Amino acid sequence: MADVALKDLRKSFGDVEVIKGVDIDIQDGEFVVFVGPSGCGKSTLLRMIAGLEDITAGTLEIDGQVVNEVQPKDRGIAMVFQTYAIFPHMTVRENVAFGLTIAGMPKAEKDAKVLEAARILQMEHLLDRRPSQLSGGQRQRVAIGRAIVRDPTVFLFDEPLSNLDAALRMDMRMEIGKLHNQLTATMVYVTHDQVEAMTLADKIVVLEDGQVRQIGTPMDLYHHPANLFVAGFIGSPSMNFLDVTVDAKHDGTVTVSNPSLDPIEVTPTDSVAPGARAKLGIRPQYLTPSADPTKGKLHGTIELTERLGTETIVDVAMADGTKVIAALSEDAIFEIGAEVSLTFDPAKTHLFAAP
């Protein structure tokens, strides 16, 4: 168990800086998830914690020790890769025991540990198989088994589930969640998957272009995104953004409007001046069709509907051409081409300065 502290961490490949000064504090036992668009540096950051990439500048501390120059093997970490990376020339048992074998652990103790890991991951019956005889999910279990037998202080996961199919991904996601509760270890987890991030994380780190955009609990990021990027990145379907004009400024709130939106009073996230253009963010889930079409706040035409069972996703085109996506209750039925009027609670919107 250990804290991990990243202090102004930087990484360049040649002349290209890909990690541009990252500060993150990870508490002992915390489950931290890195999310961000492809190429933003999630894997690089994780590999720097693992010691697989050199640190160009800044300091990395694990358990209070600066480990910038420490070899991966001496960092007390374990890592699970997207491609599983289990050794094809060893049986499952040998794979799981790998870290213990090279540490020279006596056989009896080693066997006990391997069995314990196999029990936790429910793969006792697979121990004598070869990797080529395993399914993707089973392989990933082996990789996780290889990580847990070492009792690492920090677990690192780089998109461990992205090669699995949807059903298996959900199972394994729950297993990893359970594992975290059982082992109470510090875990750092990289993913593309919103659901994984929201369900597993104690703390999510949103990265963009090698920089931290926001750090917070899943609900923090969802309800109080600090900037336009985080607002658009967290949540599915993504938040709608309307181009609005600031009409007036009051004490802590502003009035905004646009041609398809009747003036509303909202609390801005960024400071905005009257007359300025701004972005008003509304989550699709917070839009509801108004019973009286003349009373709604947004007026448009239905372009597309997708019925997902639990909800119906509706694309609405406003008069000025902007599109708005609404996630409506499952039994709402709409005709394509029909006029709708949507309403929402201004308190649940986010106002950002226009970029």
Add this chain to the structure above:
Amino acid sequence: MAVIDPANHGLRLATRYTVLILIAAIFVLPLLFMVMSSLKPTEQLLNDTSSLRAFLPVGDISLQNYYDAFDRAPIGLFVFNSLLVTVVTVSLSLLLCSLAAFSFTFLKWRGKGLILSITLATLIIPFETIAIPLLLLVSKLPWIGLEGFRIGWLNSYHVQIVPWIADALTIFLFVQYFKDLPEELVEAARVAGASWWQVYLRVVMPLSGPVIATGAILKSLKMYNEQYLWPLIVVQQESYRPIMVGLGYFFQLQVAWGEVMAYLSLITVPVLVFYLMLQRAFIASIASTGVKG
């Protein structure tokens, strides 16, 4: 999908086999000629070369050439010397070259690219151009062996071994192979606590069966079959002489072709045995690595 016409299919098979048989013949006939000739007196052997009889055990067939060859040269000693030099050189070469390639592939150090380029550039230098400088060098090098300390490496086994251990071709083979190993396997081993030595011994080498077999075959054939010039100039004593230098025993005044063929047949046996052995290992190692995603 086109429908396979059975007649066409038969024709294709026949063509394929004809080509294969022709290619096989190109490789087998010289061996056959060698073995058949070794059983014939020199005079008949020379006459037979003008006809297909050269490949057949006809006429005056006996093992006389073999008896004579053994009388003329210490064949057992030569074969032993060659085998010893080959086994030791190949083993050390595989070890050293794979370590060098490991460093070139997986470790990070300053000047790596340049040194690898220089190493590979040595591939184009023919041995003949460095033979004399190398001779001058080894004749002055010190050595501590079983007989104690001495200056100069001439007339020994090690003079036939050490200069051949490091070789760019073997390094190149390993580098190419290592580059294609999934990098995550190495990284997974490192984060699981392995030192670089352990990565080499427990992950990289066990997965390198095919390249080890290839390297071993190429290097062994070179060391056993082609070591002529170097031992000729560094070894004067009969007791360290390898097989190819030994061939010279049969080319004095009058060439005893029958004995030459007997000698060649004898020294080919270890090569065939070795090749058949490694061929199986080669196929097995390919089958067992099967790295699947």
